[in-house]
Amino acid sequence: MKKKSFILTSIALGLSVLSTSFVAQASFPFIDADGQQIPSLAPMLEKVLPTVVSINVEGKQKSSRQNSEDAIPEEFRRFFEDGFGFSFGGMDNSPRSFRGLGSGVIINAQKGYVLTNNHVVDQADKITVMLQDGREFKGKIVGKDEMSDIALVQLENPKNLTEIKLADSDKLRVGDFTVAIGNPFGLGQTTTSGIVSALGRSTGSDSGTYENYIQTDAAVNRGNSGGPLINLKGELIGINTAIISPSGGNAGIAFAIPSNMANSLVQQILEFGEVRRGLLGIKGGELNADLAKAFGTDTQQGAFVSEVIPNSAADKAGIKAGDVIISINGQKLKSFAELRAKIATTGAGKAIDLTYVRDGKEKEVKVTLQSDEQSKTSARSLIPNLEGAELSNYSKKSIKGVEITSIKPKSMAAKRGLEEGDIIIGVNRQAIENLGELRKALDKEPSAIALNILRGDSNFYLLIK
Structure with a gap:
């Protein structure tokens, strides 16, 4: 065949x-x-x-x-x-x-x-x-x-x-x-x-x-x-x-x-300035007839929880291995893949309502999602006249800002003198801690744009407009 x-x-x-x-x-x-x-x-x-x-x-x-x-x-x-x-x-x-x-x-x-x-x-x-x-x-x-x-x-x-x-x-x-x-x-x-x-x-x-x-x-x-x-x-x-x-x-x-x-x-x-994925903290798979029978539930669709990660959002909310999650925010779930996609595309720190089945009984719980640090997605350069620079949020020790993670050779960003590893901490004397704040500052369309940049031990302004 x-x-x-x-x-x-x-x-x-x-x-x-x-x-x-x-x-x-x-x-x-x-x-x-x-x-x-x-x-x-x-x-x-x-x-x-x-x-x-x-x-x-x-x-x-x-x-x-x-x-x-x-x-x-x-x-x-x-x-x-x-x-x-x-x-x-x-x-x-x-x-x-x-x-x-x-x-x-x-x-x-x-x-x-x-x-x-x-x-x-x-x-x-x-x-x-x-x-x-x-x-x-x-x-x-x-x-x-x-x-x-x-x-x-x-x-x-x-x-x-x-x-x-x-x-x-x-x-x-x-x-x-x-x-x-x-x-x-x-x-x-x-x-x-x-x-x-x-x-x-x-x-x-x-x-x-x-x-x-x-x-x-x-x-x-x-x-x-x-x-x-x-x-x-x-x-x-x-x-x-x-x-x-x-x-x-x-x-x-x-x-x-x-x-x-x-x-x-x-x-x-x-x-x-980036996708901040939510993290529930469970492992599992699709619910099938055999699993439903083994765990004594009449539920035929949902997400079967095989493991709960210690200290995760799910663990703190009381979800346990063997539970079957059947809805999120009142919307019925058909599969584990659907739950995974909805959790991952919901922002970290967001509160969601889950309904799950345990021992044949439905229970409801509110869960505050944690941050999945391993699957963030950063934005690209949004700065006028600095095409070719890739940007990412930066937060280490007491420094917060926007890091230049890469520079395309011969790009406008390279010609302006930016270097990989530079950290933007301000725009026109306004402090900047992340890409979102940088975007908001530039959305105001200031007549002049001077970036406050940290490079190693140096702190200087780069005029780009």
């Missing part, structure tokens, strides 16, 4: 952006010119489509061809080699150029923030974002999270933009109608429709990513990555990110990152 071969692939290559702040009503039925009532999504889409963007990226990879290919998972290589996604060039040991297309959606018109997939913009040196009306903007990465495949891009000098309204994805139900927007195969802005096929879905891959997907049968193909999945009100319910298919094309099984999950990560990036 032949083994079935399925392709789980990211779908970077097209972009459609929602660029209006509105609450569109699902205009059914549509009244045509003859006064006839015709069911149509057109009235809603006329308001939504201007809020969708196309993303064009360019960059270079320093690794050799062999290393570059090795870095691409087997199930993704077909996508990278088919001429639709990325193209590589150069000798084996030289920097290799690549180009790619993806989709995104504007979530903040005033700041010019665009939500997309990490795999759309990862390693990009140049990002160009095009709106439905043909306008183009340069984009820069504000922050990204590889483990959840979310990235936040900011447009340069944003003007006359509109933003999409975010829906509460926790309220989705199987059977709800969905609409996906993107640029499949580079054809241009395309809209498809379907329903929510499943919730809390995991692909079962061993990549270590946090998967809590909305599954939909709306047609999604290469080029839809980062594009919006919306409801009939024109509200964002998810970010299209992957498909499963025997051939690599649409097979009616597509996955989107829930809007609540994406928004939680975005808010962490904007507030702290």
Whole structure:
């Protein structure tokens, strides 16, 4: 019997952006010119489509061809080699150029923030974002999270933009109608429709990513990555990110990152300059019929706790090995993978409500999540005229600030004299303790920007504007 071969692939290559702040009503039925009532999504889409963007990226990879290919998972290589996604060039040991297309959606018109997939913009040196009306903007990465495949891009000098309204994805139900927007195969802005096929879905891959997907049968193909999945009100319910298919094309099984999950990560990036993952402190797996019978519970879905880490948030809340966690914040859990994704994308220090089953009885407990220091994701440089600098929060001994963790050779940051290991502790005499404070200081758009920098035993100001 032949083994079935399925392709789980990211779908970077097209972009459609929602660029209006509105609450569109699902205009059914549509009244045509003859006064006839015709069911149509057109009235809603006329308001939504201007809020969708196309993303064009360019960059270079320093690794050799062999290393570059090795870095691409087997199930993704077909996508990278088919001429639709990325193209590589150069000798084996030289920097290799690549180009790619993806989709995104504007979530903040005033700041010019665009939500997309990490795999759309990862390693990009140049990002160009095009709106439905043909306008183009340069984009820069504000922050990204590889483990959840979310990235936040900011447009340069944003003007006359509109933003999409975010829906509460926790309220989705199987059977709800969905609409996906993107640029499949580079054809241009395309809209498809379907329903929510499943919730809390995991692909079962061993990549270590946090998967809590909305599954939909709306047609999604290469080029839809980062594009919006919306409801009939024109509200964002998810970010299209992957498909499963025997051939690599649409097979009616597509996955989107829930809007609540994406928004939680975005808010962490904007507030702290990094993703601060929550940590519950348990080990476990999926609940099955045998485990349910062995532990005397009628519960058939949930997260089975096999071990509780001493002094962890779970331990302090009284959770024990053998418990079955069945809901988080009132939302029923279908799997351990769903619990893992929701915990990891909830910020450290956040309080959550868990319901679990022990000895056949349901119990409720409030848990304050600890910080997972090993899986923080830092933001990239946000400082004008200092492109090429990677930034990370710094806190050692009595010093708090923003560390320059790496500098690209011949970049603007290098030409300005910044060095790896420099620590920014202030902007214009205002103390700075983390990336969030740095961003807030720069959001005020001061007429001059002088960075107070610690370098070894030296303390000096660097004027960059």
